[in-house]
Amino acid sequence: MRIALITEGAHPYAQRAGEGWCRRLVEGLSEHEFQVHLLATDAQPEPEAERTPGRSPAVHELPMWGRRPAGRGPSAPARRRYGRAYRAFVRALVLPGERGSFATGLYQLAALARQDGALPAFLASGHARRILEREWRAPGADTAAGQPLVRDVLVAGDLLEQCLRPLAAPWYGIEEGRLGAVDLCHVVGGGPAALPALVAKHLHGVPFVVTEHGLHLREQYRSYRTAPYRWPVRALLLAFFRLLTEETYRQAAVLTPGSSYDQRWQQRCGADPARTRVVHEGTEAxxxxxxxxxxxxxxxxxxxxxxxxxxxxxxxxxxxxxxxxxxxxxxxxxxxxxxxxxxxxxxxxxxxxxxxxxxxxxxxxxxxxxxxxxxxxxxxxxxxxxxxxxxxxxxxxxxxxxxxxxxxxxxxxxxxxxxxxxxxxxxxxxxxxxxxxxxxxxxxxxxxxxxxxxxxxAVEPVVTAFREIYLELVSHWPAFPAGDGSEGDPVRPFARPAEYWIAGARPTAAPDAASDAAPEPGALAEAV
Structure with a gap:
């Protein structure tokens, strides 16, 4: 099967799960075809990933931090749609009663970004900052006992733009090397690395596994104690990571914490115990x-x-x-x-x-x-x-x-x-x-x-555990519904026959036709 490893790091084999963990998994499961989608800290975007056959998986990199990617802003009609989606997203972060709109705003932004690729430019625009400032200063907003200043709006806007960059990654679709063409995604580390998997599931129905060796949300809370930001900014960013974690745990097919200690933390954050399996972190030592x-x-x-x-x-x-x-x-x-x-x-x-x-x-x-x-x-x-x-x-x-x-x-x-x-x-x-x-x-x-x-x-038990998880997951999770994707369609395990992978045999328009045109925010909200 085809598996997309999604992780953060400075190079393909440096990620939150520990040095060499992805490499050991790829080498141990040589019967599967892996591709790495990397949220890089110091890399330049690569339009086409390169790979040496038989030696390493294809690597697709997306710069996460620093200067935003170049690109034009959205058109006037699209800017209004972006504004509505971003408003729902921000309200979920700052208003306790609006937490339920987080997923709606997130997926709306992802759909709009896929249509024109203008999400980074919009998030850096004055329009987005005015929306953030207005909702952040609304009555009842959670600001950690301090009103946000203008500089807080500027700082928080930049940080949110960087955190949401994966929504605009050129990784979605059913073409070769895209997330819609894989059988499942494997998120290593959690946090922003889960965003591409969430979007791939929402757009293409691709299931995903999450592996955390050390709870990402817990580490964010620890690091923000000494972050060089005022309390309103810290509260806003921690609300983002908290809601993202809850949505990730809700949508993940399987969670594989590295210890029972992390498993208990995940369950306190809303993870379903029935979908959680402890897989200890293997080491070559x-x-x-x-x-x-x-x-x-x-x-x-x-x-x-x-x-x-x-x-x-x-x-x-x-x-x-x-x-x-x-x-x-x-x-x-x-x-x-x-x-x-x-x-x-x-x-x-x-x-x-x-x-x-x-x-x-x-x-x-x-x-x-x-x-x-x-x-x-x-x-x-x-x-x-x-x-x-x-x-x-x-x-x-x-x-x-x-x-x-x-x-x-x-x-x-x-x-x-x-x-x-x-x-x-x-x-x-x-x-x-x-x-x-x-x-x-x-x-x-x-x-x-x-x-x-x-x-x-040992490494072998880890490889064996994920071999079983992958096979079990794909056997129970259809790649495509039997009908047109509407509610009530029967599911078909192993919906992609072997002929699907033969060049020229896979569908080109039908499965992805609806996703090529971004739906209106209202329609997408109903779908979510």
């Missing part, structure tokens, strides 16, 4: 050899960014207690400074606790494998653990693991490591001492953790 002999002195290794969320202070206070009972113990802390001045802050704490040369701040290691090999026990003291990637990598070293019981920690480590409460130095110190004093227990837990990580995070 499962084939890596275990770490060699332990260091001569009992050594704890802590790894992570030096920032409050990773709570290195907890590790330092726990190590002070460990040193009181095991003076020969050493602590090596690996990680780059995540907050300016935080390394100096940690050094000051270590000095105040009298740890001296027993603690070393070693910065970023040459590799994670080298960091794990430097320790007898691996310790994680984070206040939250959203991704299983670092924990799984540590377990694959064969070293015993101690971690705070937050986020995905219990799900990943299970009975093969020691879990302690966060912000509690005494339990953390006790767990570390128990392992440092018992070599046989360290070896047993390290081996059990390595086997558990190899079982859960």
């Amino acid at each position: 499962v084939g890596r050899k275990p770490a060699g002999p332990e260091p001569e002195l009992p050594t704890l290794v802590w790894a992570g960014a030096l920032e409050p969320g990773r709570d290195p202070e907890l590790m330092l206070h726990a190590f002070a207690r460990i040193r009181a009972e095991a003076p020969e113990a050493r602590l090596r802390m690996y990680g780059e400074e995540g907050v300016p001045g935080y390394l100096a802050h940690c050094r000051a704490i270590a000095e105040r606790l009298g740890l001296g040369t027993a603690v070393s701040f070693d910065g970023r290691p040459a590799s994670t494998a080298a960091a794990w090999e430097a320790g007898s026990v691996l310790v994680f003291s984070a206040l939250t653990q959203r991704s299983p990637r670092l924990l799984a990598d540590a377990m694959l070293s064969g070293r015993a693991v101690v971690t705070t019981e937050v986020g995905v920690a219990r799900e990943v480590v299970g009975p093969t490591g020691l879990l302690v409460p966060p912000r509690s130095p005494q339990p953390l110190a006790g767990a570390c001492l128990a392992l440092l004093r018992d070599e046989e227990r360290r070896a047993r837990l390290g081996l059990a953790g390595r086997l558990r990580a190899q079982e859960r995070f």
Whole structure:
């Protein structure tokens, strides 16, 4: 079957799901034909994607950020239709009672953009900014307790234009390389990457799968804490991401979070549990050899960014207690400074606790494998653990693991490591001492953790899971209805026979005739 991978990144194999994840999926499912639709951060648009047969999928890129694409604005009649659609879209973002009009406005803008390609120019126009300002300042609008200023309107308008660029991408239609010609779409990462899949489903009936390794909406809320915008702009953009996430979860045929922790978050955001399947993120590190002999002195290794969320202070206070009972113990802390001045802050704490040369701040290691090999026990003291990637990598070293019981920690480590409460130095110190004093227990837990990580995070189970999901999805989801697409038409599984893919045999006008002419906003609203 033909599958469109839709993701964000700087190049085809850099996306939110982790380095090389798309590449491993494509290589593992070589029986399928993939094409990558990339929302690029630094690429130039490519009118025709190129591919080396048998080596890599076709790649279609769309610049997402920065200067808007060149193009003329819509004609006067079209501008009025754009205005009505954009007004419905903005009202959904700022008025709690109008949330239901989000999908209507979104699909209307997509249909109009497909007709004349003038959506980016319209969103950057004074007409669009006046609509945004008027609706944003309407009584009852959610502005996060602050009236939007003129500069807020300008900033928010530019950000919305960039977020909505996928609606105007030249990817829709049933021609070769377009989203209407694939059997299904696979969205990797969520957020704006889901927009092309939503439009493809709305226009062409193509189902889509969503894979999130780390909830996109949650990361947006975290990043906007320190965003250089005023609160009204933050509230507007977060409303956009929240409503987009809800629509994505509502329309997706299958959701595949990378952990049960992410699955619970998705369900709180409106995902249907019956359409959710956990597929752990595979890693090629499962084939890596275990770490060699332990260091001569009992050594704890802590790894992570030096920032409050990773709570290195907890590790330092726990190590002070460990040193009181095991003076020969050493602590090596690996990680780059995540907050300016935080390394100096940690050094000051270590000095105040009298740890001296027993603690070393070693910065970023040459590799994670080298960091794990430097320790007898691996310790994680984070206040939250959203991704299983670092924990799984540590377990694959064969070293015993101690971690705070937050986020995905219990799900990943299970009975093969020691879990302690966060912000509690005494339990953390006790767990570390128990392992440092018992070599046989360290070896047993390290081996059990390595086997558990190899079982859960191998690449083969991931490939097998998506092979089954793809086949099941396409077998139950018709590519075309049996009739003319009107309500009540019977469905036909595997509606595209093998002859469809033969050159010259596929339909050229009938399936896409209605979509070539954008419907009036009112008619499209009824269809939605």
